Amino acid sequence: MGHRCCTKQKVKRGLWSPEEDDKLIKHITEHGHGSWSSVPKLAGLHRCGKSCRLRWINYLRPDLKKGSFTAEEEQIIIDVHRMLGNRWAQIAKHLPGRTDNEVKNFWNSCIKKKLLSQGLDPKTHNLLSSRQRSSNKVACKYPSLSQQSSFTVFNIGSQARDTDNTVTMNAPVVTFPNNQTMAMQIPCSEPQNPNAQNLNDSTIYPYGSSPWKIHQILPGLGNMYENPCIWDANAIVETFEEPRVEGLQPPQQQQQEKEKIWETAEDKIEMDASLESGSFDLGLLESTLTSAAMYRDMSSMDDLGWNF
């Protein structure tokens, strides 16, 4: 059964013809889309409004980025997915010009296989058990990541939404080889977006534009750090300053807020994320985690420079 708007009249389905595209583009550039349900009639299309919307958003929009995903985009997807799961629309927001559908397809057709070939569970980003690994030997068309077997020491936990709506998070663990130091990019204090008034605003630290400085991680076992990254545990990394933004709550208060949300992790952070209750701010989580994820700019694992 189609959508209600589609059942009212006969609508065409399937691939769009160039003529249909032209009609839709012409209508929207001249009049805007307004109510999508009225677009087909006004544009002279025998499609349902939802189909028009999808076609415009995913394919015809002028600001869409064409072409393959870059290595950097791919890493962003992996990093954000690690923290947000299959929230494609949220992930796509970190990739200007990319759509949720595109990101989802790329994930399912490529990244997922890469992670499996690395012995990582694409859902949790954790290492698969040896049994799971052996049953997941997948030919990876893109060998770059799978060749980085030495990075299996790098294991970040991630969230999984359980059926009872509890978000379970494994504490992120970055295991550094003993006696190694490592350059790591973490955020410095000043947000670049002058309009940002609120830490909850994820635009403060958009990928690629946030201020980072290189820190050195001491040898040993370090955990991804707290501030503004919310992980802690017993991190053996140096702290960095709280972002200074006008109108922010005092750090102490922020800390209390965070403590409401997060329970201290040892190996695992479990929190009651009853999303409907409103006690859990997904936006805050996301923006914070996104900031937290910035360490990924060591992303390019090739740049890490382990000295084995």
Place this chain on the structure above:
DNA sequence: AATATCCTCAACCGCCGTGAA
């Protein structure tokens, strides 16, 4: 060259949240 299998990705499906009536 023919056929089978795999892979990609555009499009659809169905559910959900929101706001208006």
Place this chain on the structure above:
DNA sequence: TTTCACGGCGGTTGAGGATAT
């Protein structure tokens, strides 16, 4: 309070192209 229309989202499908046999 209920109903409905609508937009948005994530999961899934299937056509068609690419690759393997």
